Amino acid sequence: MTRAPVTIVTYDWVPPFAQGYVREIRARWAAEEAGIPYRIETVPVSPKSAAHREMQPFEQVPVLKDGDLTLFESGAIALYLAEGTALLPESRRAEVTQWLIAALNSVEPQVMAWVTAGLFDKDEAAAERAMKRLQPRLAQLAAALEGRDWLVGDTFSVADLMMVEVLRGAGDDGALDDHPVLKAYVARATARPGFKKAMADHMAHWTDADRAKAEKQGAPA
Numbered sequence: 001m002t003r004a005p006v007t008i009v010t011y012d013w014v015p016p017f018a019q020g021y022v023r024e025i026r027a028r029w030a031a032e033e034a035g036i037p038y039r040i041e042t043v044p045v046s047p048k049s050a051a052h053r054e055m056q057p058f059e060q061v062p063v064l065k066d067g068d069l070t071l072f073e074s075g076a077i078a079l080y081l082a083e084g085t086a087l088l089p090e091s092r093r094a095e096v097t098q099w100l101i102a103a104l105n106s107v108e109p110q111v112m113a114w115v116t117a118g119l120f121d122k123d124e125a126a127a128e129r130a131m132k133r134l135q136p137r138l139a140q141l142a143a144a145l146e147g148r149d150w151l152v153g154d155t156f157s158v159a160d161l162m163m164v165e166v167l168r169g170a171g172d173d174g175a176l177d178d179h180p181v182l183k184a185y186v187a188r189a190t191a192r193p194g195f196k197k198a199m200a201d202h203m204a205h206w207t208d209a210d211r212a213k214a215e216k217q218g219a220p221a
């Protein structure tokens, strides 16, 4: 029986610096890896809508809809899509969940502190302090990954998907430069066809969104 497509909700537009990094890529990638068909629905990035708030109390994306179920938080969405697939092997479920939570709870806050200080607040001193706190955490992660391809066992899991997603943006901005193990880990995961397809579709969405925005702005009142 073919599975009905799930719906992944993302924004109708984001500025160029965010394109490639909006967290709905995590849902797209998980769906690609799990072989689950999906379609995209959008909510306005600004102003936020009541319909958006109803699905996501913090007015964020992604949101996943599957029949009667509406789910937010990229970690919960990725775990849901991974269920019953090789992304979440039954025999290693607890450890995979542990590492997925570590990505979101022990690594992402430090990455985000750095990104927030540098990119959003443009506060160089705060960004430097955040980077100093981030580096030892990255070194600890690199030590845990030393000599291994993936976080749990010998196969790529939803924990790797989430950890790589947390690291990818930081790596693009140079934060992984002193951690060849992490750079190789991100390169290994993002070479997967599932990531490539998800990223190509993600970027195509923003190209279309830019075009639609330009057309709207250029349209006579």
Ligand SMILES: N[C@@H](CCC(=O)N[C@@H](CS)C(=O)NCC(=O)O)C(=O)O
Pocket (backbone or CB within 6 Å): 021, 022, 023, 024, 045, 059, 060, 061, 062, 072, 073, 074, 075
């Ligand atoms: N913990 C949430 C964070 C979601 C999040 O921060 N999403 C960003 C986009 S990547 C967002 O919607 N930000 C609000 C905005 O852009 O207005 C998750 O992992 O789903």
